[in-house]
Amino acid sequence: METLLIYKDDVSNKFWKINVTGKVFTVTYGKVGSIGAVKTKEFESEKICQKEANKLIQSKLKKGYVGAALSAQVIKESTMTESLFWQLLETARKKGEDPEEQLEWLINNLTRRPIKDIVMFDYWFNQNYNKSYSSNLWAAAYIIMGGCSDDCFDYFRAWLLYQGKETYESIIINPEIIIPCLRDLEEEGDMPQFEDLLYIASMAYEEKTGFDEDQYYHLYEKISGDSYVEPDIELDWDEDDEEGLRKRFPKLWERYGENPLEY
Template structure:
């Protein structure tokens, strides 16, 4: 599986689900379980790469404005939500996080379930129940794709007082005075 196919799966599941993340998760699992186990592993690795790519102080600032706080978990789940929005929104947000103001209606966004899609599809495809070193997450980790490390965060750090100027559209829509 390459990046193009990865994004086609994400975009197709999002479209088919009509914005319902529970349905989007089920759509992704249903599509993925038809792939060979190696391709499911590729999906997990590409997801990890996207989560690492989105580990940026600008994305973190957007989440801070939306939620009022940033924790390790909420930041990871927000990046999952961002990947789940599809390639065009993902790439636009990486380039200019303030573009999220145009696609967000509610502040708190999370798609934690995206983290288990490949594992569930792999279990269904292989019949294996117990996770071991052959599972997608384990293989991704063995390849150095650790999206949970804070050593990857790119860009310039910010202070809360900089947020209104850093992301003015998001601040106007969701920020506190």
């Protein structure tokens, strides 16, 4: 259930919207034509949630709010486009040589934006991140690091995405062209992993609101319509089949097969 209300007088022109899904409702409010602020709340049961939502609606109606049908003209869409998502990552990489400093800049940038923009940054991250969840890339990561668990592959894919749109999409198609991207890591003894990038949106949300990641994930699903579901894959390679891995990626095997990147 979704209800959109507006209030207008000589000094105010604002909207208030509530969306009820199961045991959770999400309220968006602000000036007409803006993105607005967002809050979410979870209850013990769907019945209680609906009851509390109805109370809020009646309260707003008593204050002079009236129903509105054209939400697209009332609430501004998020300004966080896919293009801006990639631009922010590119800018972050220029904010110092230390990935931690770069991450801090990115979090600070996101916390200055509306909550809906933080969520949509995460949405574009996930849409692109899922593109790299493939058996082929996992085999490449296994060769590079001499082994690659589920979590390790997640962190590897986050690092890879952070290298930028063109590099990321090219390596997904042909993992062997990753070698030049790994040279600095080889010299510094680092690994191609960036775990913290996976949680950047929830960290920005927590810093902005003080609420924890559980509340953020509820909000993420309500605003984005995405539910963090990873695609299913079936590995078409065997970690014990060295010859098969060598044939699949001869250049990677030549460089890392006997001398993988390790901590």
